[in-house]
Amino acid sequence: MKQNNIITLTTDFGLSDPFVGIMKGVMLGINPSVKFIDISHLIEPQNIIEAYYTLKFSYKYFPSGTIHMAVVDPGVGSERRPILIESKDYFFIGPDNGIFSFIFENNPSVNVIELTEKKFFLPPISQTFHGRDIFASVAGWLSSDVKPYEFGIPINNPVILKLPEPAIEKGKISGEVIHIDRFGNLITNISETQFHSFISERDGKVRIKIKNFIIPSICKSYSDAVGPKPSSIFNSWGLLEIFVRNGDAGKKLKIKKGNKVVIGL
Amino acid sequence: MKQNNIITLTTDFGLSDPFVGIMKGVMLGINPSVKFIDISHLIEPQNIIEAYYTLKFSYKYFPSGTIHMAVVDPGVGSERRPILIESKDYFFIGPDNGIFSFIFENNPSVNVIELTEKKFFLPPISQTFHGRDIFASVAGWLSSDVKPYEFGIPINNPVILKLPEPAIEKGKISGEVIHIDRFGNLITNISETQFHSFISERDGKVRIKIKNFIIPSICKSYSDAVGPKPSSIFNSWGLLEIFVRNGDAGKKLKIKKGNKVVIGL
């Protein structure tokens, strides 16, 4: 695959400090034609799982050859490896802490390189800001047509996150809330595909339980829902979402990430 | 008019979730040379009026041919129409909920198209994220030189917001606060033009009343104001603004959007 000149950024650096601007400056110094797309810089500090989900549900919407850089890096300066991943359609650059591990699911031919070639780093290498000194610098060079294998040595044991999967048992699916978006919508880890394989064995009636609330059906659109009661829908990521029409479900129902959601009889 | 390759974005999607990045990825996949300018992604969720004012006071500062996309869309998935507007100098893409209705004021020759041509959408069309599946996709194709009429059918009844206009009565103008900016400045809907047509009939003395505060004059610059008392000025949008010098008027005076402002004797 050939890289394009698009680099996306996903970090926990926030928008007040100049850290993101500094990384972009470093990349522009290497490749002036690069184009940046910010995915999010408001990942909760050091929350690798939040970064994982953020990227997992967005990386595919970019053109083939896009370089996805992610820096949520509690292990900066320790033994954790810096890596570059080449999948069928994309490149990923960041710390080897599982942040990109969705790419290994159903994707056996992924190429992982540990970044060891210091000539592509920005000296002197600090112990606190590899986003600037290693990842931005490597992303700049990769976008300038340096080949993946030139950056280091292949590895076959990248860190893989173990994230909660819904349990499909007789008569029910048990999942959990994995993300609450700006609107207060509660996004669960139960996919439409999982749901349909479950429901096809049944008579079409559902009963979704979250905390003490029972939701009796799945809407086709937000506007199908009535009143201030919680409703559900399959959202744009193909996941079951609990919402309150024109309201903030997270606040109204006092639900947090990790809360259980059960679909049953 | 010929489109240029600039697309502005105004949404209530926030800056934490990947929604904005996803829309940009979709557009880059259609037209790699497009250039994005974020106007705001922090519109209060589902607040069409806030988005209306945000765009109304900014769209003219962009080069002719700019595509302004706005997605504040409480009716997503319902019967509300997706539209494209072509005015003398700009294109607008978003839901037909009044968000762009400033463009119809004093602008009779505006062309409105309902987006019906599904070949310019991104399948499968979700019921929850038309920003990605319809608006971003159409904006990408429009920037790639597809003509407005190719996207659908002309309509002549777009939704028009009815927003509060100042009342000019004998001896006074009654308006209200329509926006509070980051500095806490209180922006009213009373324009300098309206004020001058009022004041020319009078002796030049004014008395501006907001809550229990009386402001006796209109400053020429922020630095004309003295002390911690509220002052007033005509701001960069040509609107009367109440401010506290080097302070946050909204917080100090405990004033909110919708508060009345009266200019009188």
Add this chain to the structure above:
Amino acid sequence: MKQNNIITLTTDFGLSDPFVGIMKGVMLGINPSVKFIDISHLIEPQNIIEAYYTLKFSYKYFPSGTIHMAVVDPGVGSERRPILIESKDYFFIGPDNGIFSFIFENNPSVNVIELTEKKFFLPPISQTFHGRDIFASVAGWLSSDVKPYEFGIPINNPVILKLPEPAIEKGKISGEVIHIDRFGNLITNISETQFHSFISERDGKVRIKIKNFIIPSICKSYSDAVGPKPSSIFNSWGLLEIFVRNGDAGKKLKIKKGNKVVIGL
């Protein structure tokens, strides 16, 4: 030096209001090929010192010829001068209030121009938004190859901020916290260079005091630190930083900008 087409922006305009988008629109109208990098728009309103530090530690990471625009401008509309600075490698555009004064430290050959040529402004000039009417317009023209001397008249008395420097006395260095980043790390004004000139006269043992906390050593990386106690490191800007491993030192230690930090025996 030749300008490039990169313009960075550092402001206190926030991310909700359309002010930043408007400035970018003005610049694109003058030079469609310009490329924007946001350094921060979340500078505390009117906090010139915060903007000074933000730019001081980031401007060097951009390619030679970059135009750094900064608008934190409590004196807008008053007698304060608008200026353009040409240093060996960069251009700076903004109000003459000290925001760029780091560039005069050890940099005797800097060229400062007061912006007086109204033909490069955007008429009519408001009294409240010179970011749009003067600074963005001048930045657009400068990026289009207008020469610095064409914008106005040279001046030799730009405003210089006097910022707290660490006091190096016998047996101790006394500095202070100048910035708290998104992670809650406390960045001090004590540089690694100052520290080493101090420590070389001593036996290598240190004792860092902040509030009632004593930190007995300086870590090589965040992961060297143990437990919930405050630790210290020289950070990516070469400054002493106090941190709590995987925690928010600012909140945990209840420390604010301006708190004293003393390195001693």
